[in-house]
Amino acid sequence: MDFSLSERAAAVTEAVRAFVRDEIEPVERELRGAGGDRWRVPDEVRELQRKARDRGLWNLFLPPGHEERYGVGMSNVDYAPVAEATGWSHLAPYVFNCNAPDTGNAEVLLKYGSEEQRERWLDPLLDGRIRSAFAMTEPGVASSDATNMELTAVVDGDEVVLDGRKWWTTGVGHPDCAVLIVMGLTDPEAHRYARHSMVLVPIDAPGVRVERMLDTMGFFDEPFGHGEVSFTGVRVPLSNVIDGPGRAFEIAQGRLGPGRVHHAMRLVGLAERALHLACERGLSRTAFGKPLANLGGNRERIAEARIAINSLRLLILHAAWKLDTEGAAMSEVSQIKVAAPNVAQQVIDFAMQIHGGAGLSSDFPLAAAWTAARAIRLADGPDEVHRGVIARIELAQHGATR
Structure with a gap:
């Protein structure tokens, strides 16, 4: 069995390792324990993002098949050593625009999103102009069983109405967070795996409120963070449902x-x-x-x-x-x-x-x-x-x- 990297994976991995060592680690040391506004992205980090993008080290997580539009595409095997290299620093995934939950949200939109959804949310996400959050876990139920989710996402004509509460909503604290992918109960009478939908909800939609940011054993994972978010009569267009109701x-x-x-x-x-x-x-x-x-x-x-x-x-x-x-x-x-x-x-x-x-x-x-x-x-x-x-x-x- 050949465990050697492909030529492309080897080149990208080495470039990422060098960038982490030479560019990111010095900034990481400088920022560690520096204090200040934890929900602000330091200028030094935004400059690192600019440098990474200029060197082509950007959106490396994207799967093959979309090169014509997005210019990148790596298999899981090829991306694996790249992901390992980014794990060396907590800043690195963000610097390369390869951080969760944005990667998962981008993959959802890439695979299941409509053209309208891609243009509005995916393109600026991959461009680094916005960030996103993923809202699934709830404080009132055992969320290890996703069929327990109680937040409702009810179809009302050409709209979807969301009511409920989520927590551990990763990414919601980022100052550039613009949209949440929210999992909600649409049809309680359907098969247990066809009851829920995933809905794109702008963070500034009326009725969306970040109630608090949660710490993880004293760490806030800034500037992304994990928040408790309430949804009270939040109305978004039916076209914001990803791949149609019941597909969550x-x-x-x-x-x-x-x-x-x-x-x-x-x-x-x-x-x-x-x-x-x-x-x-x-x-x-x-x-x-x-x-x-x-x-x-x-x-x-x-x-x-x-x-x-x-x-x-x-x-x-x-x-x-x-x-x-x-x-x-x-x-x-x-x-x-x-x-x-x-x-x-x-x-x-x-x-x-x-x-x-x-x-x-x-x-x-x-x-x-x-x-x-x-x-x-x-x-x-x-x-x-x-x-x-x-x-x-x-x-x-x-x-x-x-």
Whole structure:
């Protein structure tokens, strides 16, 4: 089996790594703990975006088949190492216009959106003129079961009326956020997977209110953030429904496959950086007359981290390959949803431990990285749900029924 990158993937990955190392990391260090308005995009970051775009490192996540209009297109396998390279810095995905939830929202509009929806929302999103948010999870129900969603999106003539409340609406805090993709209940009498719709809702539509921004274990993930948003009698045109009423679950499945490869490979990059920092710390600090790397079983932990990261990378590449070749990889995608954040969390935790008190501070990116990895174990669906999918598929091969 050939694990070498394609010529294009190798060139783009190297360019992204160099840009992260030479351009982004110095700015990241400068901004870390700088304070100020957390919901403002620093001028330095916007300048990084301009540079990245000038070098052609922009919208790299887009799938093949749309090059004539958008000028890019990479398979899941080709984009995977690029996503890993962007995972080295929390700023990098945004700098390259490859950040969630905008990537997933863009893919939804690309695959399911009407021409009118693409022109109004997708084109400016890919151009970096606006940002978007994704509103699915609700505070009043167990949102791990998406059929529980209660916010209503009722068709009323040539309009859709939305009423309800969402939270953990990622991206809603960004100053350029212009539109939300909202999942709502349209027909409670339909089949459980045909009851809900996805609706494009401008953030300035009457009745939309950001009630509060939520912190994740003390971090606000600025300038994007996660908000609690209420919808009170919000009316938008029926043409804002993506792919027609009742299609939300089909759209969600189409959205979540490639996007999870992106998330998982970024977590590989995050784990690689944590291991890099751990090794540097382990060799540069001494205690009890020895380098930290030689104390407390740390050499074994470094080896275990390397084995875990390399194993995870191969697991993700296999899922990406299957998505590219077969178009679906339900078990494989569920596997990486479980494995990626757990491996990253374990490696980051080791790096924090070897840094001592510094690992808990904002002097290093480790505390924020650990929090991000821990949060993804819920944000991408609970581990238990994905394990259930894996087990169901596995047992079905032995004759078990659902």
